[in-house]
Each structure stands twice: as structure tokens, then as C-alpha cells.
Amino acid sequence: MAYTEWTPALEVGFPRIDEDHRDLLAAMNRLHEAVTRGEDREELAKVLTFLRDYTVSHFETEEGLMIRSGYPGTPGHFAAHAELVLKVGDFLSDFRAGRVELTEALLDFLETWLVEHILGQDQELGDYLRARGIPA
Numbered sequence: 001m002a003y004t005e006w007t008p009a010l011e012v013g014f015p016r017i018d019e020d021h022r023d024l025l026a027a028m029n030r031l032h033e034a035v036t037r038g039e040d041r042e043e044l045a046k047v048l049t050f051l052r053d054y055t056v057s058h059f060e061t062e063e064g065l066m067i068r069s070g071y072p073g074t075p076g077h078f079a080a081h082a083e084l085v086l087k088v089g090d091f092l093s094d095f096r097a098g099r100v101e102l103t104e105a106l107l108d109f110l111e112t113w114l115v116e117h118i119l120g121q122d123q124e125l126g127d128y129l130r131a132r133g134i135p136a
């Protein structure tokens with residue numbers, strides 16, 4: 001699977017969120033590169049942990065914006081974030097314990113999840129924040 005490139009279609013029009021998304025894609029691509037190069041487990045766990053931590057802090061930024069703006073889609077968007085964080089956390093524990101491998105299928109899942117989430121729930125949030133005139 002090819003690396004995920006940033007495209008203008010991914011822009012949600014809210015700078016704080018868009019900057020995070022660019023960084024997330026970059027972190028995703030670093031993980032992809034580490035897998036492709038066949039880096040050792042310790043290095044892969046380090047890169048995946050960085051991606052997970054960055055994702056958690058990005059989700060917190062979006063969730064803070066949802067709460068402060070009274071966003072009506074908050075419950076569903078929170079649930080999607082929580083589900084991904086749980087999945088990645090479980091995978092990371094299993095990977096550190098040597099129970100699973102970091103495969104192309106996992107990269108594929110993460111990349112697809114991220115792009116679809118940005119194009120769906122994050123775009124809706126960006127539209128709402130802009131319509132409400134929330135300062136970027």
C-alpha cells in the first residue's frame with residue numbers, strides 16, 4: 001500500500017485541526033516507512049507509541065472544541081475516537097508482548113480509518129466550527 005499523501009480534499013478548514021492532521025499523516029508515514037524498512041520491534045513500538053500519543057492529544061483538541069461549541073455530533077464523534085484509541089492501545093500491548101505482528105493490513109486499517117474519519121466526522125466538525133465563527 002502506498003503512503004498516504006496530504007491532499008487539499010483532506011482540509012477541514014479549521015487550522016488547528018488541519019495542522020494536527022498533517023502531522024498525523026506524517027507520523028503514519030513514519031510508521032509505514034519503519035515497517036517497510038524492517039525496523040526491529042522496539043523501534044516499531046516506539047514509532048507506533050508516538051503515533052498513538054499524538055492521536056490521543058489530537059482527539060482531545062477536537063473534543064475540547066466540540067464541548068466548548070456545543071457541537072450536536074459530539075457523542076458519535078467521541079465514540080469513534082474512543083474506539084480507535086482502545087483498538088490501538090490493545091494492539092500495542094499485544095505487539096509489545098510479542099503476540100501480534102505489525103503488518104501491512106494494520107497499516108492499511110489505520111490509514112483508511114484516518115482518511116475516512118477526516119473526510120467524514122472531522123469535515124462535519126470543521127463545517128460546524130466555521131459556521132459558528134469559533135476562533136481557529
Ligand SMILES: [Fe+2]
Binds near residue numbers: 121
Ligand atoms: Fe475526529
Ligand SMILES: [Fe+2]
Binds near residue numbers: 017
Ligand atoms: Fe481529527
